Amino acid sequence: MNIFEGLLSVARRKSPWVYCLNAGSCNGCDIEIAAAISPRYDPEQIGTLRQGSPKHADILLVTGPLTLRTQDALLDIWGQIPRPKSVVAIGSCPASGNVFAGSPTVVGSLERVIPVDVYVPGCPPRPQAILQGCIQAARLLAERRTRDQLAIREGGR
Amino acid sequence: MSGWWEFGFALLIWPGLIGGAALGWLLVWVQRKLAARLQGRIGPPFYQPFFDFVKLLGKEAVVPGGVNQRLLYALPLISAAAAVCALGLIPVPGNPMPSFAGDLIVLLYLLEMPALCEVLAGYSSRSLYGQVGSSREAILWLAYNLPFLAAVLSLAIQAKSLTLAAIAAVPLGPVHLAAVAAFLFSLPGHLKRNPFSIPNAEQEIVAGPFTEYSGVPLACFELSHGLELVALVGLFAVLFLPVGRTAIGWLVYLVGSGALVALITYVATATARLTVRHAFRFYWSWGACAAILALVMAGVW
Numbered sequence A: 001m002n003i004f005e006g007l008l009s010v011a012r013r014k015s016p017w018v019y020c021l022n023a024g025s026c027n028g029c030d031i032e033i034a035a036a037i038s039p040r041y042d043p044e045q046i047g048t049l050r051q052g053s054p055k056h057a058d059i060l061l062v063t064g065p066l067t068l069r070t071q072d073a074l075l076d077i078w079g080q081i082p083r084p085k086s087v088v089a090i091g092s093c094p095a096s097g098n099v100f101a102g103s104p105t106v107v108g109s110l111e112r113v114i115p116v117d118v119y120v121p122g123c124p125p126r127p128q129a130i131l132q133g134c135i136q137a138a139r140l141l142a143e144r145r146t147r148d149q150l151a152i153r154e155g156g157r
Numbered sequence B: 001m002s003g004w005w006e007f008g009f010a011l012l013i014w015p016g017l018i019g020g021a022a023l024g025w026l027l028v029w030v031q032r033k034l035a036a037r038l039q040g041r042i043g044p045p046f047y048q049p050f051f052d053f054v055k056l057l058g059k060e061a062v063v064p065g066g067v068n069q070r071l072l073y074a075l076p077l078i079s080a081a082a083a084v085c086a087l088g089l090i091p092v093p094g095n096p097m098p099s100f101a102g103d104l105i106v107l108l109y110l111l112e113m114p115a116l117c118e119v120l121a122g123y124s125s126r127s128l129y130g131q132v133g134s135s136r137e138a139i140l141w142l143a144y145n146l147p148f149l150a151a152v153l154s155l156a157i158q159a160k161s162l163t164l165a166a167i168a169a170v171p172l173g174p175v176h177l178a179a180v181a182a183f184l185f186s187l188p189g190h191l192k193r194n195p196f197s198i199p200n201a202e203q204e205i206v207a208g209p210f211t212e213y214s215g216v217p218l219a220c221f222e223l224s225h226g227l228e229l230v231a232l233v234g235l236f237a238v239l240f241l242p243v244g245r246t247a248i249g250w251l252v253y254l255v256g257s258g259a260l261v262a263l264i265t266y267v268a269t270a271t272a273r274l275t276v277r278h279a280f281r282f283y284w285s286w287g288a289c290a291a292i293l294a295l296v297m298a299g300v301w
Helices: A003-014 A028-036 A071-080 A127-142 A147-153 B003-012 B017-038 B048-057 B069-089 B103-124 B128-159 B164-168 B174-191 B215-240 B249-270 B276-300
Strands: A017-022 A059-063 A086-090 A118-120
Touching: A003 A127, A003 B048, A017 A028, A017 A071, A028 A059, A028 A086, A028 A127, A059 A071, A059 A127, A086 A127, A086 A147, A118 A127, B003 B017, B003 B069, B017 B048, B017 B069, B017 B215, B017 B249, B048 B215, B069 B103, B069 B215, B103 B128, B103 B164, B103 B215, B128 B164, B128 B174, B128 B215, B128 B276, B164 B215, B174 B215, B174 B249, B174 B276, B215 B249
Parallel strands: A017 A059, A059 A086, A086 A118
Antiparallel strands: none
């Protein structure tokens, strides 16, 4: 590992920019994300900035049970994020479908559509837990162990 | 051939690429940290702008469909290179490059290049947000350049010279008072900070001209923003502070730069974004008043 690789690894850990996507959420988790980026919790301390363009982001925060109508938009936005990228599923809905599980209008687990790196459980999760999820995802990016990076290394995709 | 190392040192080490980038990251951090403190936050650690830059260098650069790849890479590189050349011309303490006749004109051209590249970047990225951002940038460009050029030209008229060293050597007088007002009016527009953060209004038009940019091109644009900040603040220090005339020129330069950046950040945090119409009206009324005052005073004195 040369010097630039080492520096890049530290930089990825210190500067995770996030893009938030509501995939049919009840807005509860989005309110907690809004709380997590408020001055009270100040994610800029860990280098996290919320970006408006997916092309500037490293981490995709997904809330909601992934409805059929948002599935294509999710895939589109995930595809627009430049590599290396990671996905953090916020709340119980993207993990299991939560109370919407079995509904004919939801896909269910986010896992069926894109590879998820970190699950932040809760309905909704606390802002500290959301920030903890961002830190974990940034560490995975630095160690080149996000599922997208592993899939590329194994020659898939 | 003894002049070559002076040009090389000025462009590459100080105040050019390496020193300018380091000071630029430091000043960007001062902006972010002070804004955070004023908003009741803790703010980023001092190495944050540097790591943001390194991380962007290591990201994939997505070329949007239908966009000329060479143009996508060339615009940020031209922007950063122009900012480096502009930095090399400014006679800040420790700059070994000798001043030459007419270097003020070269400097003013080079300082316009980043804004021009930004406008072209937005229009060529085929993004609606980029095009809206670029049109706003172009309109704002016409607005803030009126007081900016008038401030610099009034000092040139007073010194009867287009050489930066000669202009910087003129003792501070009443013309400087009017010129500094015009210069300070133009600065938030030039740096696209609140209340003139109209082209890159992130709550309205995503990231303005840079919406489609990622990876190395975006890193180059971020770098050129830092360098542009150092160049404009350095130009302010050279023109309006006794940088070259005192033994403690370094101290005056660094403290003056920090204070000016703090002032800009304070104004940016305390104000809300104007619409482009109001910004234009502000510059062509109050900015024009300061500009005319500076020019008339330069003619009289």
